[in-house]
Amino acid sequence: MNYSKIIDISIPLTEKTIVYPGNPQIKIEEIKSEASKSIISQITSGSHNGTHIDAPRHAITDAKSIDELPLDIFMGSCRVLDCTGDTSSISRDTLESHSVLNGERILLKTTNSLRGFDEFHPDFVYLSPEGAEYLAAAGAILVGIDYLSIKQKDSQDNRPHTLLLEKDIPIIEGIDLSQVEPGEYILVAFPLKYVGIDGAPARVVLLK
Numbered sequence: 247m248n249y250s251k252i253i254d255i256s257i258p259l260t261e262k263t264i265v266y267p268g269n270p271q272i273k274i275e276e277i278k279s280e281a282s283k284s285i286i287s288q289i290t291s292g293s294h295n296g297t298h299i300d301a302p303r304h305a306i307t308d309a310k311s312i313d314e315l316p317l318d319i320f321m322g323s324c325r326v327l328d329c330t331g332d333t334s335s336i337s338r339d340t341l342e343s344h345s346v347l348n349g350e351r352i353l354l355k356t357t358n359s360l361r362g363f364d365e366f367h368p369d370f371v372y373l374s375p376e377g378a379e380y381l382a383a384a385g386a387i388l389v390g391i392d393y394l395s396i397k398q399k400d401s402q403d404n405r406p407h408t409l410l411l412e413k414d415i416p417i418i419e420g421i422d423l424s425q426v427e428p429g430e431y432i433l434v435a436f437p438l439k440y441v442g443i444d445g446a447p448a449r450v451v452l453l454k
C-alpha cells in the first residue's frame with residue numbers, strides 16, 4: 247500500500263467532547279495504584295460518543311452487532327464526496343451527481359466540518375432518507391458523515407439509519423473532514439471489539 251501521509255479524521259476524546267443530546271458524557275478518571283506504582287484511567291462513555299461506528303443493531307432489533315461485521319469493510323479505498331452545497335440535508339440529487347458505484351466506501355463532507363465540533367449544532371446537515379435510499383441501492387458498503395448523527399435531530403423518520411443498516415452497511419459518525427479535500431483515499435476505521443453491542447468508537451484515518 248503506497249501512501250505519503252496519514253490524515254486523522256477522529257475527534258479528540260475528552261470530558262469536554264460534545265455528545266449528542268441525551269447520550270452519556272465522557273468521564274475520564276485517573277487512578278493511581280500505590281501498590282503497582284502505575285496509572286490507569288477509568289473511562290465512562292456512551293457507545294456513540296466521538297468518532298464511532300453504528301452497527302445494524304443500533305436501529306434494527308437482533309441485527310448484527312459491531313463485532314459481527316467483517317473487518318474488510320473498514321479498510322480500503324474510499325471516496326470523500328463534496329456535499330457542502332447542501333445546507334440542510336444531503337439530497338439524492340447531490341449524491342447521484344457523484345455517481346456512487348457498487349462496493350464503494352463513501353464519506354460525506356458537509357458544512358458540519360467547517361463549523362467544527364466545539365459546540366453542538368442542532369441544525370447539523372444530515373443525510374436525507376432519499377439520499378440513504380440511493381446509497382444503499384447503489385451498493386455502498388460503508389457510509390460516513392461529519393456529525394454525531396446521520397439523521398435529522400428529533401426526526402421520527404429513522405430511514406437514514408435503517409435503509410443503510412438493514413443492508414449491513416455500517417455508518418461512521420463524528421468524523422472531522424475539515425482538513426480533507428474531496429477525492430480518493432484509503433480508509434482505515436476499525437471499531438473497538440466490544441461484543442454484542444450497537445456501535446463502538448474507532449480511530450479513523452485516511453491515507454493519501
Ligand SMILES: [Zn+2]
Nearest residue numbers: 294300419445
Ligand atoms: Zn451512532
